[in-house]
Amino acid sequence: MTDLEQYLHAYFTFDQDDLVKVSALFKKKTLNKGDYFLKTGKPCNQLCFIQSGLLRIYADMDGKEVTQWISTKGYFVADLSSLLFQTPSRWNMQALTNLEIFVIERAEYNRLGEIIPKWPETEKLFLAHCFTMMEDRIFSFISMTAEERYQFLFEKNRELFNQVPLQYIASMLGMTPETISRIRRKQLQ
Amino acid sequence: MTDLEQYLHAYFTFDQDDLVKVSALFKKKTLNKGDYFLKTGKPCNQLCFIQSGLLRIYADMDGKEVTQWISTKGYFVADLSSLLFQTPSRWNMQALTNLEIFVIERAEYNRLGEIIPKWPETEKLFLAHCFTMMEDRIFSFISMTAEERYQFLFEKNRELFNQVPLQYIASMLGMTPETISRIRRKQLQ
DNA sequence: CCGTTTTCTTGATTTTTATCAAGTAGCTTG
DNA sequence: CAAGCTACTTGATAAAAATCAAGAAAACGG
Numbered sequence: 001m002t003d004l005e006q007y008l009h010a011y012f013t014f015d016q017d018d019l020v021k022v023s024a025l026f027k028k029k030t031l032n033k034g035d036y037f038l039k040t041g042k043p044c045n046q047l048c049f050i051q052s053g054l055l056r057i058y059a060d061m062d063g064k065e066v067t068q069w070i071s072t073k074g075y076f077v078a079d080l081s082s083l084l085f086q087t088p089s090r091w092n093m094q095a096l097t098n099l100e101i102f103v104i105e106r107a108e109y110n111r112l113g114e115i116i117p118k119w120p121e122t123e124k125l126f127l128a129h130c131f132t133m134m135e136d137r138i139f140s141f142i143s144m145t146a147e148e149r150y151q152f153l154f155e156k157n158r159e160l161f162n163q164v165p166l167q168y169i170a171s172m173l174g175m176t177p178e179t180i181s182r183i184r185r186k187q188l189q
Numbered sequence: 190m191t192d193l194e195q196y197l198h199a200y201f202t203f204d205q206d207d208l209v210k211v212s213a214l215f216k217k218k219t220l221n222k223g224d225y226f227l228k229t230g231k232p233c234n235q236l237c238f239i240q241s242g243l244l245r246i247y248a249d250m251d252g253k254e255v256t257q258w259i260s261t262k263g264y265f266v267a268d269l270s271s272l273l274f275q276t277p278s279r280w281n282m283q284a285l286t287n288l289e290i291f292v293i294e295r296a297e298y299n300r301l302g303e304i305i306p307k308w309p310e311t312e313k314l315f316l317a318h319c320f321t322m323m324e325d326r327i328f329s330f331i332s333m334t335a336e337e338r339y340q341f342l343f344e345k346n347r348e349l350f351n352q353v354p355l356q357y358i359a360s361m362l363g364m365t366p367e368t369i370s371r372i373r374r375k376q377l378q
Numbered sequence: 379c380c381g382t383t384t385t386c387t388t389g390a391t392t393t394t395t396a397t398c399a400a401g402t403a404g405c406t407t408g
Numbered sequence: 409c410a411a412g413c414t415a416c417t418t419g420a421t422a423a424a425a426a427t428c429a430a431g432a433a434a435a436c437g438g
Contacts, residue, residue, distance in 0.1 A: 059328065066332045068324070081321040084314060090324075113309070120302070120309035125273060127316040132270040134323035135257070135279075139248065141330035142363040143255045146395070165415065174331040176396060181417055335425070354385065368425055370387055 003051050004102045007074055012122050021115050026102035031095040037077070038093040044082035045106045050075050053099035056168060057091045067171035070096065070164055072157075076126075083109070096164060146175045150183050192240050193291045196263055201311050210304050215291035220284040226266070227282040233271035234295045239264050242288035245357060246280045256360035259285065259353055261346075272298070285353060335364045339372050 001009075005023050008014050014022065026049065031037060037055060038044055048055075050073055057077070058067040068091060071077045079089040083106060112119045140149050150173060154161060160169065170180040190198070194212050197203050203211065215238065220226060226244060227233055239262055246266070247256040257280060260266045268278040272295060301308045329338050339362060343350060349358065359369040 059332075061332060066328070068328060068331065080317050081324075084317045120313070124309070124312060124316065127313065127320060128269050128273045131316060131320050131323065134320065134327065137327055138323065138330070139255070139257060141327070142257065142361065143248075143250060167415070172331065177416075178397080178418085179395060182395095185417080356385070365426060366386075367388085367427080371425090374387080 002102075003074070004049050007049070012126070014116075014122075018116050018118075022112065023102075025108045025112075025115075026104045029101050029103050031099040031101065033095055033097050033099075035095045035099075036093060037095065037099075037101070038079060038089050038091065040090060040092050041088045043086060044079040044089045046103045047076060047078040047083060047106075047109050048104075049102040050077060051100035051102060053101075054096040054163060055093055055099060055101075056096050056164075057093050058168075058171075059091060065171070067168045069172055070160060070168060072160065096168075141174060146173065146179055147183050147186075149173050149175075150180060154187075191291075192263070193238050196238070201315070203305075203311075207305050207307075211301065212291075214297045214301075214304075215293045218290050218292050220288040220290065222284055222287050224284045224288075225282060226284065226288075226290070227268060227278050227280065229279060229281050230277045232275060233268040233278045235292045236265060236267040236272060236295075236298050237293075238291040239266060240289035240291060242290075243285040243352060244288060244290075245283050245285050245353075247283070247357075247360075248280060254360070256357045258361055259349060259357060261349065285357075330363060335362065335368055336372050336375075338362050338364075339369060340376075343376075 001019075002023065004026060005019050008019055008022060028051075029048075031053075037048060040060060050071055052073055055071045055075075055077055056067055057069045057071065058065050060066075077093065079091050079093075081087055082089040112123075116122075140152055144152065153169070153173060166180055166184075167177040170177045173180070190208075191212065193215060194208050197208055197211060217240075218237075220242075226235075226237060229249060239260055241262055244260045244264075244266060245256055246258045246260065247254050249255075266282065268280050268282075270276055271278040301312075305311075329341055333341065342358070342362060355369055355373075356366040359366045362369065
């Protein structure tokens with residue numbers, strides 16, 4: 001069983017039959033460190049599942065890069081609004097490491113409902129789950145200091161801090177590299 | 190045609206037949222200023238559409254209220270994760286003014302797919318749209334100063350500023366009432 | 379209409395965070 | 409290994425925003 005199948009099984013509780021049908025629609029791909037999965041302005045025609053490696057999602061604000069999120073093993077990634085509404089992508093998505101992904105084309109993705117009857121329900125719950133995580137993240141910006149946000153992410157996602165340049169983590173927490181460096185020093189003492 | 194029907198028509202492009210079927214499932218209700226539509230910890234068993242008035246969504250952090258959002262006319266509101274996963278609600282939802290709403294019970298809501306064949310697709314696009322708005326909001330916290338966030342909201346949602354106590358707007362922008370007061374003074378000059 | 383409460387404003391001060399600048403540590407690669 | 413990167417740290421300073429405290433304005437209720 002591939003990681004993709006394991007994930008689908010664990011997260012969506014697909015049975016063996018559905019698993020095979022769905023995972024057949026995904027194609028394995030690799031990206032090298034620095035390669036782009038997606039660029040701002042282009043249409044997003046694929047959804048990807050990360051098998052291994054790190055993918056940074058960011059926007060370029062007149063030369064200044066703002067990191068929105070870093071996706072790790074076990075995440076699905078796409079520019080959702082671009083994928084569904086065929087609008088231009090708002091994000092760049094670049095491999096921070098060599099990357100193994102499973103990719104499904106938009107056309108196939110849109111046909112999932114025909115192949116697996118319970119897909120629409122599954123998809124709804126998945127989107128709702130994503131939405132809820134976003135709510136939590138917004139709440140962290142409203143109600144926490146920089147230091148608390150750092151702690152919060154560190155508790156939840158410790159692996160990230162070994163693997164990712166701190167400046168990107170700083171950016172996704174809405175602070176500067178200097179600030180995160182000082183917070184980290186305090187934590188160590 | 191009620192506002193609910195107009196909205197469903199405009200936003201989801203339902204035809205007349207579907208409109209009638211769907212809006213029949215909603216029941217009109219009124220809340221008085223100060224009443225709660227939902228309280229933290231309770232299950233959210235309804236989805237509501239706001240016909241008129243203002244609904245404040247907030248969390249109580251040991252006595253300190255943090256406003257997550259203020260919903261106005263034309264919004265659908267629920268604690269999505271509670272509604273779909275039957276978990277306890279994370280938010281309080283309180284009427285800031287007298288409120289006219291249309292309410293659909295969870296059971297009915299879950300049956301929409303049977304009644305309207307294209308509902309799952311519609312719902313997916315709706316959730317994706319919500320998700321995208323959340324992404325934008327997160328991005329505003331990462332990449333903007335307090336003053337820029339104020340401007341951004343003011344441009345997009347000017348009516349809010351006449352109708353809502355400024356302290357709530359401050360909270361949803363992640364700043365103090367004093368800060369928003371000073372920003373506002375600058376804007377006027 | 380008057381007193382009460384709530385909301386908003388203002389000033390003084392402190393805390394937090396950003397910015398600027400310089401230096402260090404750790405990789406990478408010819 | 410040395411040169412060149414990149415990431416990270418540190419210090420000094422500036423800017424932004426929070427906090428505290430007091431007063432003004434507006435809204436509300438009898």
